[in-house]
Amino acid sequence: MSDVRPPRLATDHRFLHGTEWSLPITFGAIVGGFLAAILTYTIVGGWQDETLAVAVAGSVQLFAGIGILILFARQWAANGFVSAVGFRIKAKDWWLFFVGFGLQVVIVLAVVDPIVRLLGIERPEQQQIAEIIAAASGVVGVVSLLVVTTVLAPIIEEVIYRAVLLRAILRLGVGDNTAIVISAAVFASIHLVDPQAALVVPGLFVLGVVLSYVTLKSGDLSRAILIHAGVNSLAAFALVLSNTTAA
Secondary structure, three states, X not given: OOOOOOXXXXXXXXXXXXXXXXXXXXXXXXXXXXXXXXHHHHHHOOOOOHHHHHHHHHHHHHHHHHHHHHHHHOOOOOOXXXXXXXXXXXXXXXXXXXXXXXXXXXXXXXXXXXHHHHHOXXXXXXXXXXXXXXXXXXXXXXXHHHHHHHHHHHHHHHHHHHHHHHHHHHOOOOOHHHHXXXXXXXXXXXXXXXXXXHHHHHHHHHHHHHHHHHHHHHOOOHHHHHHHHHHHHHHHHHHHHHHHHHO
């Protein structure tokens, strides 16, 4: 009798078939994006509206990372970059945007708050964004930052960390669960470039695990993007509202 068992997740589906993403390409995109952001911020960081400067630098970081991936994909992706990363946003999955709201609340209450109470400190703000938004001198900067965090970041980060990094790890021959944990750890630890983000890294790790699992289970990026957008949107709008109320 055959002992062949179906995979726990859909790791043999269209999302993984024929991909050639590697870890050097993935980390090249991540590092390249950060270097582009640093260079951009040294140029525009002196703007009167620092919020707009941060939004511009963040946009450059995201687009530089995705640009590097597109450059490599052109060398071997016969069906184009969109197919190579399994990019898709399906209208029928819209409700998962609101699932992201709930996931954000769960992460805060079940992960971040217990750590804060354990360490006996105040709950950290959303990295440095709170101070930047509070110092905003105009609506354009705040709106730009919201677009970056709630639209661009969910789409491009899902491409980089789930479509590319997760598949690159799986190509090493590790199991699904191992790949999910490793990719989530990388996703969370990258945020340590901002020292103030240290206390939210465990929550980001949980988010990374959920998004990686959803990506493998569904076979494309649609659901992960919408969940990620919901998580970021609730956090961003709550932050803006709190700063508006305080003002």
